[in-house]
Amino acid sequence: MKEQGKIWMNGKLVAYKNAKVHVLTHALHYSTAIFEGIRCYNTPRGPMIFRLPEHVERLFKSAKMYSMKMPYSKKEISDGIIKTVNANKLKECYIRPIAYYGHGVMGLTPTPNKVEVAIACWEWNTGESSAGKIHGARCKVSSWLRIDSRSQPMQAKAASNYANAALARVEALRDGYDEAIMLNYHGKVSEGSAENIFIVNKGEISTPPLNAGILDGITRDSVIKIARQEGLVITEREIDREDLYIADEVFMTGTAAEVKSVSEIDNVTIGDGKVGDITRKLQHAFYEASRGKDERFSEWFTPVQ
Incomplete structure (x- = not known):
């Protein structure tokens, strides 16, 4: 800075x-x-x-x-x-x-x-060589539950919400992981400490719905729109912890993270442990769209000068 x-x-x-x-x-x-x-x-x-x-x-x-x-x-x-x-x-x-x-x-x-x-x-380093881009991130399911709308409005991007997220992130880093995955009060997958989460099974993509206690991420929305433009099937549904372990691919999205691959959760290898084909496809597609190289999404930009 x-x-x-x-x-x-x-x-x-x-x-x-x-x-x-x-x-x-x-x-x-x-x-x-x-x-x-x-x-x-x-x-x-x-x-x-x-x-x-x-x-x-x-x-x-x-x-x-x-x-x-x-x-x-x-x-x-x-x-x-x-x-x-x-x-x-x-x-x-x-x-x-x-x-x-x-x-x-x-x-x-x-x-x-x-x-x-x-x-x-x-200035922000896009981190092309960091965990989640060249190789998948190692995650753990946090011992801290994701607060939900019974406690405070989770659709708000509020500083108070991030105290909960910070606890999960610090715990994960302390335990030798790259990121945390949080469950909600119902035991369903919510999101990462600062990213939305997606899983891939048999070529179909799933992501938790807004009522799972997640932020309505703008990168999440962008990736959903891009995926559908690319002809991929994507649905919003409740995801169990076990679904993470048996998924073919897991990836996360966020303004800072963009599209981040997950290779391991709780020491369980996801798929073959490499960045999956669909994750790689969406990483590239989001990169092209966010850098103004895909005219299908030209309305997403506001010029600075």
Whole structure:
């Protein structure tokens, strides 16, 4: 992350070193924040933000679910994102807009405090040689259950949800794995700590439905649309833990991960332990689509310049 870069804060671009919040910021103490993770790719037509309207729409839906009144319109946030990428002179980057209750009244109730918004971006290594791309990731089913909508709105991309995910991720890394897979309160597969999950059996793809306690991932949606365009059969259904072990292929999707292969779960080898044919096909197809090389998905891009 460039320390000489710019961050958009409450409508103004400020120097990286001056993008500060007070130690008594409400969100720091009570996780009263919602955010997005967005990618900008360098395409044949120049830098383009991938599915910007969908990300901004989800940000506002998250705010509504948490009764957070956004101080800016969707257009103002979209323009702020574009302005931030341009100010940092980046052709490819990860973008993080975040809305949070700021410094003011301390105590559990956030609404007396002002909602503040910041947008940052930084260069992101796509990790072509990391686990999940060249070779499959090793995962474990976490001992931590995925919270669901009986506890808080899981369709919101809220900071508080990620405390649960962080517990699972740290446990997996501590135990020598690359990633965690979380079950919900019903014992069904939910998602990874920061990715949606898919399994492949006999050429057919399955993924947990939204009511399994998963985030409605935009990369997940992109991969589903790409798969169907490629003539692949894909269904949303409940998935049992045992289904993971006997699957021909398992892969995960997310803004940061893109399409990540899983080769092992709880020390059980998935398929032949290599990146599967369908996973490889979707990795390539998503790469082409997200880099603006597949005209079928040209509407997914917003130009930066």
